[in-house]
Amino acid sequence: MMTFLVRRLAIILPTLVFVSFIIFGLQQLLPGDPALAMAGEERDPDAIAHIRKTLRLDEPIAMRYAYWMAGVVQGDLGISLRIQKPVGELVLQKLPVTLQLAAMAMLVALLIGIPMGMLSAVKNGSAWDYGANVIALWGLSTPNFWLGIMMILLFSVELGWLPASGYVPPAEGLGANLAAMVMPAFVLGNAIAAVMMRHTRSAMLQVLSSDYVRTARAKGLYERAVIGKHAWRNASIPVITLGALEFGQLLSGAVLTEQVFSIPGFGKLIVDAVFNRDYAVVQGVVLCTASAYILLNFLADIAYMLVNPRLRS
Amino acid sequence: MTALLEVEDLRTSFKVESGRFQAVDGIDLRLEAGRTLGVVGESGCGKSVTALSIMGLVASPPGEVAAAKIRFEGRDLLALSADAMRDLRGDRLAMIFQEPMTSLNPAFTVGDQIAEAIQRHRGLDRAAAWARAVEMLRRVHIPAAEARAHDYPHKLSGGMRQRVMIAMALALDPKLLIADEPTTALDVTVQAQILDLLRRLRAESGMAILIITHDLGVIAELADDVTVMYAGKVVERAPVEALFEAPQHPYTIGLLGSIPRLEREQARLDAIEGVVPNPLSPPAGCRFHPRCPFAEARCREAEPGLGPVGPSHFAACWRTPLP
Numbered sequence: 028m029m030t031f032l033v034r035r036l037a038i039i040l041p042t043l044v045f046v047s048f049i050i051f052g053l054q055q056l057l058p059g060d061p062a063l064a065m066a067g068e069e070r071d072p073d074a075i076a077h078i079r080k081t082l083r084l085d086e087p088i089a090m091r092y093a094y095w096m097a098g099v100v101q102g103d104l105g106i107s108l109r110i111q112k113p114v115g116e117l118v119l120q121k122l123p124v125t126l127q128l129a130a131m132a133m134l135v136a137l138l139i140g141i142p143m144g145m146l147s148a149v150k151n152g153s154a155w156d157y158g159a160n161v162i163a164l165w166g167l168s169t170p171n172f173w174l175g176i177m178m179i180l181l182f183s184v185e186l187g188w189l190p191a192s193g194y195v196p197p198a199e200g201l202g203a204n205l206a207a208m209v210m211p212a213f214v215l216g217n218a219i220a221a222v223m224m225r226h227t228r229s230a231m232l233q234v235l236s237s238d239y240v241r242t243a244r245a246k247g248l249y250e251r252a253v254i255g256k257h258a259w260r261n262a263s264i265p266v267i268t269l270g271a272l273e274f275g276q277l278l279s280g281a282v283l284t285e286q287v288f289s290i291p292g293f294g295k296l297i298v299d300a301v302f303n304r305d306y307a308v309v310q311g312v313v314l315c316t317a318s319a320y321i322l323l324n325f326l327a328d329i330a331y332m333l334v335n336p337r338l339r340s
Numbered sequence: 341m342t343a344l345l346e347v348e349d350l351r352t353s354f355k356v357e358s359g360r361f362q363a364v365d366g367i368d369l370r371l372e373a374g375r376t377l378g379v380v381g382e383s384g385c386g387k388s389v390t391a392l393s394i395m396g397l398v399a400s401p402p403g404e405v406a407a408a409k410i411r412f413e414g415r416d417l418l419a420l421s422a423d424a425m426r427d428l429r430g431d432r433l434a435m436i437f438q439e440p441m442t443s444l445n446p447a448f449t450v451g452d453q454i455a456e457a458i459q460r461h462r463g464l465d466r467a468a469a470w471a472r473a474v475e476m477l478r479r480v481h482i483p484a485a486e487a488r489a490h491d492y493p494h495k496l497s498g499g500m501r502q503r504v505m506i507a508m509a510l511a512l513d514p515k516l517l518i519a520d521e522p523t524t525a526l527d528v529t530v531q532a533q534i535l536d537l538l539r540r541l542r543a544e545s546g547m548a549i550l551i552i553t554h555d556l557g558v559i560a561e562l563a564d565d566v567t568v569m570y571a572g573k574v575v576e577r578a579p580v581e582a583l584f585e586a587p588q589h590p591y592t593i594g595l596l597g598s599i600p601r602l603e604r605e606q607a608r609l610d611a612i613e614g615v616v617p618n619p620l621s622p623p624a625g626c627r628f629h630p631r632c633p634f635a636e637a638r639c640r641e642a643e644p645g646l647g648p649v650g651p652s653h654f655a656a657c658w659r660t661p662l663p
Contacts, residue, residue, distance in 0.1 A: 152401070237442065238437060238439055238442040238443040239442065239443055239444055239445040239446070241397060241437070241443070242437065242443045242444065242445070242505070242508075243445070244397055244429070245395060245397060245429060245430060245434070245435045245437075245509075246429070246430035246456070246457040246460065246508065247426045247427060247428070247429035247430030247431060247457070247460060247461060248426075248430070248456065248457070248460055249426065249460070252456070252460075256448075257445050257447075257448075260445075260447040260448070261445070261446065261447055334447065335446070335447065336446065336447060336449075336492040336494070337446060337492070337494050
């Protein structure tokens with residue numbers, strides 16, 4: 028068990044180094060020159076040269092990578108070229124927003140996807156099953172931005188129940204915060220719920236036809252124990268994988284949904300940064316989300332071990 | 341004497357794309373308390389479906405169980421509600437399966453899987469149920485039972501897992517144990533140990549056993565009476581000695597001919613030619629006639645009924661002598 032965890036931990040560092048190469052390398056391929064972007068309309072050659080010098084843009088790529096990494100390992104992600112603020116500060120500012128949105132969307136996805144998947148597997152071939160599949164197909168094929176706009180039209184414009192957009196920090200009122208977040212969370216969660224439902228359904232169908240489920244029934248166990256204990260424990264493994272991946276996806280920012288609801292999260296931060304050639308911000312945000320992704324996968328591995336005793340020995 | 345289990349005209353079918361597949365086609369079984377009935381036949385003859393039908397474990401849909409009667413301890417199982425059937429299952433009526441490797445849940449300890457059945461039916465607290473589970477593991481001769489109870493199934497060998505399955509089935513002192521090919525997946529030496537264990541536990545508890553197998557060796561070891569099934573029907577029924585000494589149905593004779601014997605020089609074993617008929621379109625007349633070396637014209641036209649051929653001995657063949 029410990030060797031499994033240690034092995035998993037041991038590959039995290041090389042993975043992160045590799046990710047940093049990719050982030051830094053791809054960044055260099057982006058068209059445009061930050062020095063030009065910053066120099067403004069005048070394009071004074073002296074000013075451009077000065078900017079190049081201070082940003083070390085005239086040095087070889089390997090050196091620039093080394094400077095960047097030296098800062099990163101000390102917790103310094105660099106300075107935003109555009110707003111002249113430390114990237115670390117920007118990330119910390121947006122992180123709670125994105126984290127809250129991702130957590131709420133995940134909650135929506137789990138609460139809808141898993142029970143619906145279980146129901147449609149248990150009632151395989153029935154009206155429940157077809158109904159759940161239709162809802163899942165709808166969730167999969169509805170674009171997030173469209174659903175977002177429709178919800179704004181219904182709940183904000185027509186009914187006036189919820190604010191159409193904007194973000195309120197929880198410190199300024201939890202009710203207002205939740206009211207602002209519930210629609211974007213539902214929009215994001217709805218699409219993931221559909222995928223969750225399909226995966227839960229197929230995993231449950233497979234497990235329900237297994238010999239040990241028959242054994243559980245032969246013992247005279249109630250169906251809730253057969254389904255909830257014997258079947259679900261084994262069917263949850265692929266669902267955990269999917270959950271970790273989807274959560275990582277959410278953390279990297281929901282660009283369209285944040286745009287529609289004007290939520291100031293990672294998605295908005297990174298889009299603004301890319302348009303403005305704000306290298307340091309793009310690198311910093313992508314590195315943070317990649318790290319979060321890797322961490323989530325590690326947590327999923329731990330969850331596997333808790334669920335699957337064969338991995339523990 | 342009233343029988344512990346009486347099955348009359350059991351018909352179990354499954355809905356498939358091309359129609360209905362009649363897995364069991366009107367069979368009768370009778371088992372007295374404390375006795376052992378063997379049901380023997382090739383794969384696909386309907387013997388496992390018979391067991392699952394009695395247990396109420398045939399999934400519906402696609403399965404459908406119909407019978408004139410399935411009586412257990414005087415109660416009509418077909419008339420019982422799903423809840424009443426659940427109360428019976430695992431308590432008075434228990435079952436063990438062919439595949440000990442896959443029949444235990446990989447995610448829970450064996451002690452937990454035994455104890456949960458005890459808690460379910462007896463309402464004991466966790467500690468008492470666990471103690472009973474450990475005691476059952478000891479009864480099926482699992483060494484270091486206290487420690488093994490905390491093991492997950494993947495740590496145990498096939499033979500040990502089948503012992504766990506037996507411990508689980510017998511934890512509530514059932515009156516009837518249905519054993520579906522309990523030794524098929526095991527090594528030969530382990531098979532003998534498991535049969536020995538079943539015999540000993542039967543003597544201790546006085547339970548009846550319905551043993552389902554394709555292996556006449558297992559029948560000889562364990563059964564008092566034998567029912568031979570072919571393509572969803574009973575073709576012969578006899579006390580075990582009579583069946584081995586004077587088999588009447590050509591199919592039974594064929595089955596016995598395919599067992600190697602030490603006392604007889606044999607260049608090669610006799611195999612039954614051909615394959616089991618397609619259950620979606622069984623042959624007309626006697627279902628065995630396409631493979632029967634003695635088949636004659638009337639076998640192709642009409643189906644023979646089960647008729648007496650000796651004391652408590654019945655066979656369904658046109659050529660068996662009338663008494």
